[in-house]
Amino acid sequence: MDTNFLVQTLSSIVAAATPVVLASIGETISEKSGVINLSLDGSIALSAMAGFAVAFTTGSVTLGILAAMAVGALIALIIATASITLRQEQVAVGFVLTMLCADLADFLGNPFVRKPGPSVPHLPISYLSDIPVLGPILFDHNLVVYLSMLSVAAAWWWIYRTQPGLKLQGVGERPESAFARGVDVSRLRYFYTVVGGALVGLAGASYSLSIKLGWSHRHTFGIGWIALAIVIFGGWSPWRVAAGCYLFGLLKALGSILQRNPAFAGVPTQVFSSAPFALMIFALLLVSSEGFDRLLALLPIRLARRIDRTIRGRSPGGLGKPFVQE
Amino acid sequence: MGSISRLKSILLNLAPVVLALLFTTVILVAVGASPWEAYRNILSGALESPQKIADVVAASVLLTLCGVGMSITFTAGQWNVGVEGQIVLGAIFATWVARNVLWPQVPVLTLMIIAGMLGGALWGTLAGLLKVYGKVHEIFGGLGLNYVAQGLAIWLIFNPWKPADGATMSGTDPFPDPAWMPRLGNLRVAPLAVILALIATGVVYFLLRGTRWGLELKAMGKNFRSAFLLGVPSTPRLLTAFASCGALAGLAGAIRCSARYGRMLPDISGGQGYLSLLVALLAGYRPQWVPLIALFFAAVGVGSPRLELNMQLDSSLGGVLRASVVLAVMLVGGWRALLARQRARRTAESPLSDAEVA
Numbered sequence: 001m002d003t004n005f006l007v008q009t010l011s012s013i014v015a016a017a018t019p020v021v022l023a024s025i026g027e028t029i030s031e032k033s034g035v036i037n038l039s040l041d042g043s044i045a046l047s048a049m050a051g052f053a054v055a056f057t058t059g060s061v062t063l064g065i066l067a068a069m070a071v072g073a074l075i076a077l078i079i080a081t082a083s084i085t086l087r088q089e090q091v092a093v094g095f096v097l098t099m100l101c102a103d104l105a106d107f108l109g110n111p112f113v114r115k116p117g118p119s120v121p122h123l124p125i126s127y128l129s130d131i132p133v134l135g136p137i138l139f140d141h142n143l144v145v146y147l148s149m150l151s152v153a154a155a156w157w158w159i160y161r162t163q164p165g166l167k168l169q170g171v172g173e174r175p176e177s178a179f180a181r182g183v184d185v186s187r188l189r190y191f192y193t194v195v196g197g198a199l200v201g202l203a204g205a206s207y208s209l210s211i212k213l214g215w216s217h218r219h220t221f222g223i224g225w226i227a228l229a230i231v232i233f234g235g236w237s238p239w240r241v242a243a244g245c246y247l248f249g250l251l252k253a254l255g256s257i258l259q260r261n262p263a264f265a266g267v268p269t270q271v272f273s274s275a276p277f278a279l280m281i282f283a284l285l286l287v288s289s290e291g292f293d294r295l296l297a298l299l300p301i302r303l304a305r306r307i308d309r310t311i312r313g314r315s316p317g318g319l320g321k322p323f324v325q326e
Numbered sequence: 327m328g329s330i331s332r333l334k335s336i337l338l339n340l341a342p343v344v345l346a347l348l349f350t351t352v353i354l355v356a357v358g359a360s361p362w363e364a365y366r367n368i369l370s371g372a373l374e375s376p377q378k379i380a381d382v383v384a385a386s387v388l389l390t391l392c393g394v395g396m397s398i399t400f401t402a403g404q405w406n407v408g409v410e411g412q413i414v415l416g417a418i419f420a421t422w423v424a425r426n427v428l429w430p431q432v433p434v435l436t437l438m439i440i441a442g443m444l445g446g447a448l449w450g451t452l453a454g455l456l457k458v459y460g461k462v463h464e465i466f467g468g469l470g471l472n473y474v475a476q477g478l479a480i481w482l483i484f485n486p487w488k489p490a491d492g493a494t495m496s497g498t499d500p501f502p503d504p505a506w507m508p509r510l511g512n513l514r515v516a517p518l519a520v521i522l523a524l525i526a527t528g529v530v531y532f533l534l535r536g537t538r539w540g541l542e543l544k545a546m547g548k549n550f551r552s553a554f555l556l557g558v559p560s561t562p563r564l565l566t567a568f569a570s571c572g573a574l575a576g577l578a579g580a581i582r583c584s585a586r587y588g589r590m591l592p593d594i595s596g597g598q599g600y601l602s603l604l605v606a607l608l609a610g611y612r613p614q615w616v617p618l619i620a621l622f623f624a625a626v627g628v629g630s631p632r633l634e635l636n637m638q639l640d641s642s643l644g645g646v647l648r649a650s651v652v653l654a655v656m657l658v659g660g661w662r663a664l665l666a667r668q669r670a671r672r673t674a675e676s677p678l679s680d681a682e683v684a
Contacts, residue, residue, distance in 0.1 A: 082656060088659070096649055102645075103644075104646050106642035107357075108353070108357065225469050229466050270477060271480055274473040274476055276473075277469065278477075280466060280469075281466070289462070
């Protein structure tokens with residue numbers, strides 16, 4: 001295989017992973033604070049539609065992106081209000097919102113279907129993009145793609161290296177203790193859910209304004225569920241979540257190469273489009289099942305422990321549970 | 327006093343519907359359409375002729391079967407999102423019977439129903455197994471299996487079940503006559519399907535209310551760990567809950583391909599599984615309410631394509647309306663509980679406040 005082709009493929013994987021990276025980092029932040037935003041699949045669709053519609057109408061990509069982020073944040077705010085203040089089941093509210101947003105996106109997006117529109121301009125970073133191999137793979141994209149990479153590093157730094165990040169972890173892990181130490185649990189949960197939602201909105205914008213331009217019916221096909229699964233797969237840690245996203249992108253690219261192989265000519269494309277979801281089940285099986293423990297037990301203990309630590313993470317202790325301060 | 331408080335409670339119970347209608351009205355005004363015209367179109371599209379009413383009833387059968395099934399898994403505290411795929415598997419199994427068993431109508435239909443239930447139960451059990459032994463959350467297991475089922479259906483239609491003049495998204499060749507579920511005259515509704523849905527509702531109601539199995543599921547749903555510690559055999563109960571829900575969804579799938587289309591389609595369930603989850607949520611997991619809510623949802627679903635026909639609007643407004651009713655029920659319910667909590671706190675804080683509140 002020649003290098004040029006390989007570099008091109010890797011570069012397109014990095015670009016294509018943008019929405020998944022942004023959405024799953026947003027979800028990681030929100031779940032780290034203890035709130036599951038299950039609405040991802042609908043949120044991404046609605047914000048992708050809103051982003052494109054605003055950019056199309058105003059001619060401004062920036063306004064489009066901001067609108068998409070606002071939509072994502074607003075949906076997250078509904079989830080936060082319903083689950084924190086009104087004490088409804090997070091998963092239930094999230095699921096209803098998934099369906100509501102998907103239908104709303106179809107309804108409101110109807111006039112914009114298959115219209116050509118503006119997109120985020122290509123912006124190679126000077127000097128960096130000239131580095132052989134790495135340059136074209138990492139630094140020859142647009143601003144949203146860079147933002148997705150930046151969001152990984154920023155989320156990691158904020159969560160694990162700053163004082164407010166420590167509070168964020170506390171609120172998600174042991175809300176009672178955080179509360180006893182004077183942290184306003186509910187307010188922080190509101191805040192991080194909305195911040196995560198804004199990132200999910202940005203993921204939507206990256207879809208319609210950068211990766212798969214424009215808007216159409218089922219435009220963001222199932223990507224939100226994949227992002228939710230990758231957060232679990234990545235053990236709620238930004239780096240591993242990002243690794244999961246790029247791994248997913250790599251497998252998807254391999255899949256489409258396979259699909260072009262004449263041996264699979266008889267297989268309809270729809271079968272291939274369901275493959276990522278089969279992969280999702282296997283990936284979750286790998287990180288969650290006890291069968292995997294038994295496999296690990298066959299290895300020398302030190303190696304087993306290291307593998308276990310690298311590929312598996314623990315969910316935040318207070319994830320999905322309401323916090324009642326009484 | 328009594329009649330005023332009753333009126334108040336009726337108004338409060340209607341509040342979510344009003345809120346949801348308000349929301350869709352705002353949306354309609356925002357896109358420059360007449361809300362009145364839109365609602366009139368949906369209503370007349372659902373009820374204007376016996377044929378339309380038959381369509382509503384037929385659509386509600388599927389939602390009822392799945393919604394009732396999901397009352398079982400919800401009672402056990404499980405999110406069986408995999409219903410969509412369980413419908414597809416039921417349809418696949420029933421289609422296999424329809425294509426391969428060339429018997430008279432009664433045995434063929436019986437076999438199709440049994441096969442459909444078997445297929446759905448199999449797919450449901452798979453989600454349950456993933457949950458119990460793989461520790462994969464049932465939302466992800468179920469969703470993944472939905473897409474896999476969808477892929478399987480498409481592969482079958484494009485390969486072994488390909489029609490003679492080439493495979494398309496419009497599905498297999500029509501079934502042989504005996505495999506069509508008899509309809510009521512020329513109306514598109516099969517009385518047998520309605521009867522089966524009502525029986526299923528009654529049976530599930532009885533199973534959840536009047537049997538030890540139902541009680542144990544309820545205990546698991548309330549507190550899984552304590553139920554386990556108190557000796558509820560949680561693994562078999564969980565698997566039977568998934569299997570029964572799957573069987574009902576599979577039955578719905580068999581009915582869908584036998585009574586409605588008379589063939590297998592790639593998109594045989596068309597999102598009805600997800601929709602029935604909303605039905606079950608709105609019914610508060612009580613099976614007795616499912617058929618009524620299913621009728622309402624089905625009417626909106628049958629009526630909304632009119633928006634496309636007459637007003638050039640997307641029919642997904644119907645979906646927006648249905649989902650916002652469910653969301654509004656949750657928000658209003660939560661808000662009323664919040665007010666009650668605050669009132670209770672005030673009462674606890676000052677002994678005089680009783681008189682003040684009154």
